Amino acid sequence: MGTIINKKVSFNRLCILALAFALFSHRLLAAEPLLKDPALSACVNEHMLRQHWSEAAAVLELHCANRGIVSAAGLEQFTQLHTLNLFNNRLQEFSTTPMAQLRSLNLAGNQLTHLSLTHFPQLQTLLVFNNQLKTLTLHNLPEFTSLKGNNNQLLEWRYEHLPKLEKVLLFNNKMPTIDIYHLPALKIMDVRQNPMPDPLYDAMNKMTGVTFMHDGNAPDWK
16 A cells, blocks of 8 residues: 555656646746747757746857857847857848847858947957958957957958957958057957058068068968
8 A cells, every 4th residue: 555655646746847847848938039030049948948047138148059040130138148159050140239248259150241249348259250241340349359250251340449359360351451550458460361461561560569460472362
């Protein structure tokens, strides 16, 4: 008799646990953020279930590489997000309101042609290599330290107020020039394989405290 009772108790406990999980899952699903892209939505839901995040404001990081994502619309709901990885998807644009807590943004390996980021107060690292970028605009990123934007089609990089930027990798682009004079924390810049003029390379060579990598008079930058 005791064995039968114990089995019933165990069965009841399993039922209670299953019910609790179902209720919890329902609560999460009821709080699902509205996202345009179904692949991004699926990735977000996986993160929320795994981390027991019940609402968009609770989400701290999203790693959604290699998902076939074509739109990032709706990410502005994630107000506490500090890490966003959208590597190797199919994004042709990335437009969102400033994300106050975002520190790391990986948009590399997409199909972006233009990108503008303004007023991201905590952003430190941006990866946008292996896109099709022609223009890149970075304004008012007070904590920004590292940019990796090589292997694009960049004709112009516009920036303003990047007081902590130390590392700039923009090799293998199409920039005819670059402003090297308003980056007070710069330590390393790689602009090889860009059609820049020799006087600019001379100016780079004369600047102290910064390591520049460039092609100089090399005829094979193409």
